[in-house]
Amino acid sequence: MIGLGTYVGFDVERDSEQYRRLPEVLRVMFEAGGSVIDSSPMYGRAEAVTGELLAAEGVRSKAFVATKVWIRGRAEGIRQMQESMRLLQVERLDLMQVHNLVDWRVHLATLRDWKAAGRVRYIGITHYTNGAYAELEAVMREAQFDFVQVNYSVAEPEAERRILPLAVDRGMAVLINRPFGGGRVLRRLSDRPLPPWAAEIGATSWAQVLLKFVLSHPAVSCAIPGTGRPEHVTDNVRAGMGMIPDVAFWKRRLDSISA
Template sequence: MQMNSRLIPGTQEALPVIGCGTWIGFDQRPGTDEYKRLPGVLEALFAAGGKVIDSSPMYGRSEETTGELLAASKQVKTGAAFLATKVWTSGREPGIAQMAQSFTRLRTGRMDLMQVHNLLDWKTHLATLRRWKDKGRVRYIGITHYTASAYGDVEAVLRAEKLDFLQINYSIDAREAEQRLLPLAAERGVAVIVNMPFGGGGLLRRLRDKPLPPWAGEIGCTSWAQVLLKFVLGHPAVTCTIPGTSRAEHMADNAAAGAGVLPDAAFWRSHAGAIGLP
């Protein structure tokens, strides 16, 4: 079954709803057992119809690893990946140098999405990114964060700036983004990438030995990971979510959540109790 896609509001380009995050999992060196597993992760992503790969210069070797794997893969056609990364430094010139390094590491001449990581020196970097977008060096620009304590600042930037993407944390046990940020992104025509869809992993670990509820099969879920991902995708403002993994079998399982029915908020209001949440 083919993965669902959603439209990027600013361009109406379709984006598959499940991607792959590279934090920790892709910070691996060639020759290690962990590195040897990673080609299978990308193959599983593309086989399921996914394409978004998200990284950052703060993720150790993850950008470089991603670039190497894409270049070496015989399964990946040019343009199959939607490459997203970030700038995470202060100052105009350091920002330009860091972003140029990301292009080199990811082996691309044009970045699909460049984001200001955790709002660090966002005014400076957005000015650079707007120029680069005008010149065609980047296709989309955005901002990111991962903690509710920063939501006030994120909201202020969303209201003040014209952005293509917001990347934010959202999960069934961390729903603060529902209150203001997700509705505001929809209002402003900003696509949303969700990071930490498993709530940082703790929730998934707690659920691992708990039987799936009977209704999980009715929405096409065969694992708790799929249930949690379908919850995230149940919000209409969410464009894509990027669970991180370094194992092909987990990537395939995650990607399966993007196919079939994606229940809406009303469904989750009546079924969240089965997960032990209010």
């Protein structure tokens, strides 16, 4: 499944041209069958903009809304999560994640209570750098989460060694951030023609090729490329359609992407 990250793309001024494009971004994703919208208090205005648009467009019921707690201390964590829910205009959040492992034990206790009380449906843990994998793995082994969010791409495939298999073993759904390696892979490939084998998997752009690579891992539940442009969402969601190749397919073809 292809969802939507709100970093940068949804951190925009009201009444701006960027803001006016966002209803179409949501429409395209929902019509393609996507639902996951991921945000965070560290993304500036993104939570508020997301909440406003979902309410204004009457599409809240179509969205699986995820955000994060990113602060130290129990009381501050509760305050931040309450503010996120206010901005997102929800009384029950689909997924609350402890962002970048910050004070995770303290927040996990709160989130377990909130889940039991029905304030959140699912709880998760996140990181976005390879250097945090040892700590992330230790946390995943020690505590049970419903979701783990991690970076994974052609440029940053390291999660497939231990994190993704562990998520399967622990019964955790997986959200993938940075599926384009922070954008640098797309920039590097932009001037290259698509290889002939792209047509075999129904890919008509490099973005689709890279997203199909991410989706092909059996542990992955959803990729959340960030954008605020309808044309990019239109392109991205097509990666979830048609053939999703297996691991053997990529072993024979990754050299043409990585070179």
